Amino acid sequence: xxxxxxxxxxGMMVTLKAFVASYFKGPxxxxxxxxxxxxxxxxxxxNFRNFPFxxxxxxxxxxxxxxxxxxxxxxxxxxxxxxxxxxxxNKPLKRPAVFNIDHTVCMNCGICEEACPFDAIYMDHxxxxxxxxxxxxxxxxxxxxxxxxxxxxxxxxxxAMAIDERRAAAEAxxxxxxxxxxxxxxxxxxxxxxxxxPAEPPKAE
Amino acid sequence: MNKIFExxxxxxxxxxSSLLEVNIGPQHPSTHxxxxxxxxxxxxxxVSLKPVMGYLHRNHEQIAENMSYAASMPYTDRLxxxxxxxxxxxxxxxxEKLAGLEVPERAEYIRVIMAELTRLINHIAVxxxxxxxxxxxxxxxxxxFREREKILDIFEEISGSRMMCNxxxxxxxxxxxxxxxxxxxxxxxxxxxxxxxxxxxxxxxNEILCMRCQxxxxxxxxxxxxxSITGPLLRASGVNYxxxxxxxxxxxxRFQFKVPLGPKGDVYDRYYxxxxxxxxxxxxxxxxxxxxxxxxIMSKKMIPFLKSPRNFKPPVGEAxxxxxxxxxxxxxxxVSDGTPQPWRYHVRAPSFIxxxxxxxxxxxxxxxxxxxxxxxxDIVLGxxxx
Numbered sequence: 346x347x348x349x350x351x352x353x354x355x356g357m358m359v360t361l362k363a364f365v366a367s368y369f370k371g372p373x374x375x376x377x378x379x380x381x382x383x384x385x386x387x388x389x390x391x392n393f394r395n396f397p398f399x400x401x402x403x404x405x406x407x408x409x410x411x412x413x414x415x416x417x418x419x420x421x422x423x424x425x426x427x428x429x430x431x432x433x434x435n436k437p438l439k440r441p442a443v444f445n446i447d448h449t450v451c452m453n454c455g456i457c458e459e460a461c462p463f464d465a466i467y468m469d470h471x472x473x474x475x476x477x478x479x480x481x482x483x484x485x486x487x488x489x490x491x492x493x494x495x496x497x498x499x500x501x502x503x504x505a506m507a508i509d510e511r512r513a514a515a516e517a518x519x520x521x522x523x524x525x526x527x528x529x530x531x532x533x534x535x536x537x538x539x540x541x542x543p544a545e546p547p548k549a550e
Numbered sequence: 551m552n553k554i555f556e557x558x559x560x561x562x563x564x565x566x567s568s569l570l571e572v573n574i575g576p577q578h579p580s581t582h583x584x585x586x587x588x589x590x591x592x593x594x595x596x597v598s599l600k601p602v603m604g605y606l607h608r609n610h611e612q613i614a615e616n617m618s619y620a621a622s623m624p625y626t627d628r629l630x631x632x633x634x635x636x637x638x639x640x641x642x643x644x645x646e647k648l649a650g651l652e653v654p655e656r657a658e659y660i661r662v663i664m665a666e667l668t669r670l671i672n673h674i675a676v677x678x679x680x681x682x683x684x685x686x687x688x689x690x691x692x693x694x695f696r697e698r699e700k701i702l703d704i705f706e707e708i709s710g711s712r713m714m715c716n717x718x719x720x721x722x723x724x725x726x727x728x729x730x731x732x733x734x735x736x737x738x739x740x741x742x743x744x745x746x747x748x749x750x751x752x753x754x755x756n757e758i759l760c761m762r763c764q765x766x767x768x769x770x771x772x773x774x775x776x777x778s779i780t781g782p783l784l785r786a787s788g789v790n791y792x793x794x795x796x797x798x799x800x801x802x803x804r805f806q807f808k809v810p811l812g813p814k815g816d817v818y819d820r821y822y823x824x825x826x827x828x829x830x831x832x833x834x835x836x837x838x839x840x841x842x843x844x845x846x847i848m849s850k851k852m853i854p855f856l857k858s859p860r861n862f863k864p865p866v867g868e869a870x871x872x873x874x875x876x877x878x879x880x881x882x883x884x885v886s887d888g889t890p891q892p893w894r895y896h897v898r899a900p901s902f903i904x905x906x907x908x909x910x911x912x913x914x915x916x917x918x919x920x921x922x923x924x925x926x927x928d929i930v931l932g933x934x935x936x
Contacts, residue, residue, distance in 0.1 A: 352755035359752045360689060378696050390703075392725070394710035419859055421621040454624035454716050459856055468710065 391501050394455045394468035397446060399490045400497055408491060409465035412441040416457035416466055424450035425457065444487040449479060464508050470500045569597060572917070576605050581924065582679065583931030587908075589920060596920055599912045601905050606935040614895040619645055619884075620720065620859035622895070626882075627714040629897065630933040632675060633668040635705070636875040638718035643799060644871035644882035645720050649864040654846040657722040658801045663735065663838050664717065665800075665873070666831040667705075670742065671698050672876035673782075673824040674749070676928045680821060681753065683925035684762055690753060697745050700738050707731060720862070721852030732839060739835045746828060754822065763818035767911040767923035770815065777907045781878025781900050783927060786823040787815030793874035804841075805834045820926040860890050868894075877901050877928050897936060901929040 363375060370376030380387055397416075401408040417425040430442035457466045469492070476482035498505040575586035584605035590598040610629065614622035626641045627634035639661055646653065653661075675698060678691035702712040708725055709717035717724050727735075753759055769779070771787045784791055792809040794802040810826035812819030848856070855862040864886040872881035878900025885894035904927050911927075912920045 347755065350757060352757050352760070356752045356756050359748055363693075378699070390707045390710075392708065392710045393706060415858075419618070419621060421617055421624055452624060452628075453711065453714065455710060456621060456624065456716075456859075460859065462857060 389470055389500070391503060393470055394458075395453055395472045396448060396451060396469050396474065396485070397457050397466050397490070398469045398492045399444060399487070400465055400467055400494055401491055402494050405491050405493075408440065409463050410441055410444065411439040411463055411465070412444075413463070415460055415462065419456050419460040421454060421456060422450050422452055424448075424452075441487065444490060446485045446490060448474060448483040448485060464512060467497060467501070467504075574917075574920070576602075579682075582929055583934075585929070585931055585934065587920065587924070589912075589917065591917060594916050596912050596915055596917060599909045599920060601908050603902075603905070603931070603934050606931045608936065610936040611895050611897065615892055618859045618890045619862055619864070619892060620855070622892075623718070624714065624716040627716055628932055629899065629936060630875065630877060630880075630901070630930045631713055632672050632930055633876050634713060634715040635664040635668045635717060636873055636880065638715065639665050639800070640871060640873040640875065640880045641882050642718045642720055643873060644869050644884050645864065647871045648867060648869035648884050648886055649720070649862075651721045651849055651851060653721055653800075653849060655801075655843045656726075656845045657847045657849075659838050659842040660723050660727055660847065661718060662800055662802065662805075663727075663835060663842075664705075664715075664723075666835050666838070667701050667735070667738075669831045669876045670828055671701050672928075673828050674698060676876075676925075677749075677753070677821060677824055680817075680922065680925040681759070683921045684759065690749070693745075693749060693752065697742065700741075704731065704734055704738065707734075719848065719852065719856065721849030722847045726847045732842070735835070736839050739832055739839065742832055743829070746825065750825060754825070759821075760818065762919075762922065763821060763926075764816055765814070766817045766915060766919050767926065768814060768816045769907060769911055773907065773910060774815070777903075777910075779878070779904055779907055781874070781876070781904065781928075782820055782823045782827060783878065783904050783907075785809060785827075786812035786819040788812060793872055793879055797872065799871070799873060801838075802834075805837045807831075807833050817922055817926040820928075863888055863890055872898070875900055877930070877933070878904055897933075899933040899936060901927070902934045902936075905929055905934060 366375045367377045372378045399408055399410055412427055412429040414427050414429075417423070417427050424447045426443065426445040426447075427441050428443035430438045430440050432438055453468070455468050458468050474483070494505070494509075498509075570591045572589045572591055573586055574589060575581040576584045581587065586602040586605070588600040588602055589596055608628075610625055614625060623638060623641060626637040629637050642661075645651075674694035675691075678694035681690035682688060705715055705717075706712045708727060708731055709715040769783065769787050771789050774784050774787045775789060779787075780791070780793075788811050790809055790811055793799070794807075795809060807830040810823050810830065812823045852862075864884075866886055866888045868883070868885040870881055870883045872879050874880075879898065880900055881898035883894070883896040883898070884892050887893040908924065908927060911923050915923065
């Protein structure tokens, strides 16, 4: 049998316990839990995704993006805007002239990263992008989006290693295929003509 | 449903009184978002109460009909932003049903673990906010959010985002759970009962809570069934209906758990049913964590479509899949015409349908009780208005 007010008193004991613990105990044992951002920060989680960035190898001219427009098409809120670069003879180049991402529209879903077939766009960890001006400062243009592969290794080492290994393997495979094709072509040229006739002409890589 | 309360017992002789119309909301801390209650009061008693919604309408369904199937997965996170994982699960199940996809065992277990973790998050947060509405300003909420934070950290680690997880994919999940994360989830699950004990000591037998909540906003089982109420609201009225048991989707039939029912259907029962449901969720989590098999996390058929979601074209047909989301029956109805976009996409949002009963529960109650009745219905305006 409970007397009236026992529940309230017992509840108050819980809060009293928490109050005392907040002075003497760590966060694991029921003590203070708060992290006083921005002076204190929690360690960054590797998989944390915030805003996309464009990745380049070695120099900023050497960016991986080929302006294929796949991320812009897959982007759910359509926040990516890409214009392909053309050379003097109006021939399309495999690089973007304009690459804009609007941060006011982007919802950080990470679909661009998943859809990109060239490992060119990845999600960043930078979440402190607040700004007093929303038109120019929150529209991220190409120069603001470009970040090096080293930066990617710094923020997401596991993913970056796996991707680099995959890219290296693909590169090696491509080189081997090219070498094999060159060898085949050389062999076809060296061989007497009747023998080469039924074979397919070597495909240019 | 529209009976007018007759204030027979109130002696109005000699008092020049008339009905007073009060708008609670749309921007009011107790309305849990931009939601308005158009209440007509006789003194302090509610005579009529009309919920007014639509302030947060974002055209979710139309947007989803204009993009590829996979691209609306992140939008489902934003329906009920407390429980993005169960929203993902509902949508993934409906598209898998449409396309006839098999999901690997391990992925199913991961999905169940995630869905149950969201249930824990939702129920503690809801109870905290209910106490907020009662006037226990922010103490219970912060106790609840302390535990919620631990689960959100796990979500951030595996999916990349605390609330907008976007973690499930058609035919599997986005990323495997490492043994370290499974160990952390187990840590949360083993530490959670201690927190629940503390939380219950703080609240369950508190006389103020009992007096404010018992016999307030009673919902009869007949009315609940007729108005197609689902979730803890229905079970608090004593109707044994849990889609995890009724439908047995995913791998739920393999787990032993009970469906807690409330005796009366008042606000207190809704509070207590949620506490009991958390205990059952912990049982499911315990079983799932100890029996999770090794293996693939994505169906082989769907791996190529991860890179090119636009090429994923389910066969012509329609599918409806539902899950027991923490708020009730969350259903996704998808019609395919063989193109990369759904021809029709509809969400059966539990909080929207649970809101339809609000007036019937509030009639004859005091204004202050209307606030806690709304708090006990558990709505999220992202889902109500879509």
